Amino acid sequence: MKLIINGKNEFFEKDSLTIGELLELKKVKMPEMVTVELNGTILEREKFKNTYVKDNDTIELIYYMGGGSQKI
Amino acid sequence: MKLTNEQIERYSRQIILKEVGGKGQEKLLNSKILVIGAGGLGSPALLYLASAGVGTIGIVDGDKVDITNLQRQVIHFTEDVNKEKIYSAKEKIEKINPDVKVITYNTRVNASNIREIIREFDFIIDGTDNFPAKFLINDACFFEKKPFSHGGILRFQGQTLTYLPENACYRCIFDTPPPKGLVPTCSEAGIIGVMAGLLGVIQASEAIKYILSTGQLLTNKLLFIDLLNLEFRTINFKRNKNCPLCGENPTIRDLIDYEAAVCDIKN
Numbered sequence: 001m002k003l004i005i006n007g008k009n010e011f012f013e014k015d016s017l018t019i020g021e022l023l024e025l026k027k028v029k030m031p032e033m034v035t036v037e038l039n040g041t042i043l044e045r046e047k048f049k050n051t052y053v054k055d056n057d058t059i060e061l062i063y064y065m066g067g068g069s070q071k072i
Numbered sequence: 073m074k075l076t077n078e079q080i081e082r083y084s085r086q087i088i089l090k091e092v093g094g095k096g097q098e099k100l101l102n103s104k105i106l107v108i109g110a111g112g113l114g115s116p117a118l119l120y121l122a123s124a125g126v127g128t129i130g131i132v133d134g135d136k137v138d139i140t141n142l143q144r145q146v147i148h149f150t151e152d153v154n155k156e157k158i159y160s161a162k163e164k165i166e167k168i169n170p171d172v173k174v175i176t177y178n179t180r181v182n183a184s185n186i187r188e189i190i191r192e193f194d195f196i197i198d199g200t201d202n203f204p205a206k207f208l209i210n211d212a213c214f215f216e217k218k219p220f221s222h223g224g225i226l227r228f229q230g231q232t233l234t235y236l237p238e239n240a241c242y243r244c245i246f247d248t249p250p251p252k253g254l255v256p257t258c259s260e261a262g263i264i265g266v267m268a269g270l271l272g273v274i275q276a277s278e279a280i281k282y283i284l285s286t287g288q289l290l291t292n293k294l295l296f297i298d299l300l301n302l303e304f305r306t307i308n309f310k311r312n313k314n315c316p317l318c319g320e321n322p323t324i325r326d327l328i329d330y331e332a333a334v335c336d337i338k339n
Contacts, residue, residue, distance in 0.1 A: 007305055036247050042245060042312050060307050062294065064250045065114065065224025065231050067201020067263075 001055035009055065017047040028061070035062045073098050077170065083125055092312055093285040096127060101171060103283040106130035106193035108209060109180055110157040112268030113223045114199030114319040117276040122172050124280055129165060130193055132177040146264035158210040169262035183327035184214040195279045196220035199272065203249040204330035210235065210242040211327055213247035214317055219282055221275040221290075228264050228300040230271040234278045234290040244319075245294065249330050267299050 003025070003048045012025070023035050036043045037060040043051060043068070053059065075083075075094060079101070086092045092100075105126050108112045110133040123131055137145070137152045147158075152160040160175040165174050177189055181200075186208055190196050196218055198209045206222065213220040217237040224231045233248050235241050273297070281287045294307045316323045 009088070033250050035247075037121075037245075037307065037309060040308065040310065042309060042314075044314055045247075062231075062245060062307065063226075063229075063294075064203070064246055065226045065229065066203050067225065 001053075003053060003055070004058045006061055016052050018044070019043060019051050019053065019059075022053060023058070023061075026061070033064050035064075036060070037062065061072075075101075078313060079125070082169075082171075085236060086124065091293060096284045096286075097257045099283050100125050100280065101127040104128040104193045105132065105195050105283075106132065106190060106278050107197045107199055107284055108132045109199035109207070110145070110147065110161040110263070111135075111199055112144040112225065112263060112273060113272040114197070115145045115161070115165070115221055116269045117199060117279075117314065118147055118161055118165060118271035120129060120273055120276040121279065122168045124276075124281050125264060126280075126283070127171065127194075128173045128175065130175045130177065131158050131161050132179065132181055132189060133161075134180040136180070140266055144263060146265075146267045146269065159324065169211050181212075183208065183329045186327065187216055188260065190216055190218050193218070195282050197272075197275045197279055199275070206242065207330060208327060211324060213318055214241055215327070221278045223266050223271045223275050225263055226286050227262055227270055228267055228301075230267050230291060230297045232271055232274055232278075232296055232297075234282075236282075236289065236291050239291040240309055240311040241315065241318050243317045243324075244315045245309060247314075247316055252331070264299065267297070270297065303327065319337070 001012050003010050017035055030036055039058050075097060081095050085096050087094055088124055105121055107117050110131050135157050137148045137155050139159055141148055147164050148160045156178060158178050162174045162176055165172055190212055196213055198206055198220055200206055209220060211245045211282055213235060218307050219236045222233050222242050281289060292309060294309060296307060313320045
């Protein structure tokens with residue numbers, strides 16, 4: 001299936017994946033540091049495990065960003 | 073307020089813009105903008121707000137200038153090391169533009185002082201470097217119905233959004249500060265100076281546009297910048313009905329002092 005992740009088309013062998021599985025495939029080391037927007041709606045963190053993505057879904061992975069200096 | 077001849081000359085290059093004009097310049101001179109944090113984001117924001125003739129600029133910072141700041145905090149000079157950041161910044165602003173009145177707050181924002189501080193200002197710029205302060209600023213601006221610009225930076229990347237009352241807030245995207253143990257340690261973090269500069273200037277631009285009531289503000293949008301690959305992306309988002317602050321069933325009714333992650337935690 002094709003997913004549009006952060007504006008780029010990406011292709012996956014499976015036809016369906018949970019958000020949690022997708023984050024693993026994307027090698028997101030700290031899922032707690034990312035917010036997921038699925039087709040324009042922010043997804044609650046507790047729904048990562050049981051929300052499935054399908055062909056042509058649009059996903060934004062948005063990371064927390066602090067100050068980049070000492071006390072981030 | 074009537075512009076003096078000197079002011080007409082000083083601001084001539086922006087007064088000739090149809091979006092500014094003499095009226096807009098008077099609005100800027102009558103406006104009050106608060107910059108929280110006179111650091112990487114705050115420095116460029118302050119320099120441009122001062123040059124543009126924002127009449128009253130507030131600066132909140134409780135830190136002193138450190139030599140490690142100078143790589144990106146461009147309002148502070150080598151001779152300012154160990155000086156309070158608010159005084160270092162105030163001196164530069166007054167040299168750039170005597171039209172500007174500078175109000176300094178030699179403190180960090182916290183749940184007991186922030187509402188009173190922001191109440192005096194028209195627009196707030198978040199130039200802080202930590203998540204507890206970022207959430208505090210968002211929440212305080214929501215409760216006080218104040219517009220603000222969020223800025224976050226990391227390495228070669230940055231993100232910014234503009235909040236106006238009734239629009240999506242920072243918590244609509246990021247519901248709560250990240251777990252302390254997961255925040256990257258000092259050695260993993262780092263920041264390229266130009267990223268802070270670019271983002272701080274965008275924040276100043278949003279403040280100026282807000283005062284002038286012109287153009288499109290970055291509301292209900294998050295601008296993401298990656299300088300390493302020179303990518304700019306705008307992500308649209310909506311007010312989140314599950315937002316713990318501005319959603320349908322809010323759980324946050326008052327300001328929260330989250331504990332800051334400290335630099336020397338080893339993880």
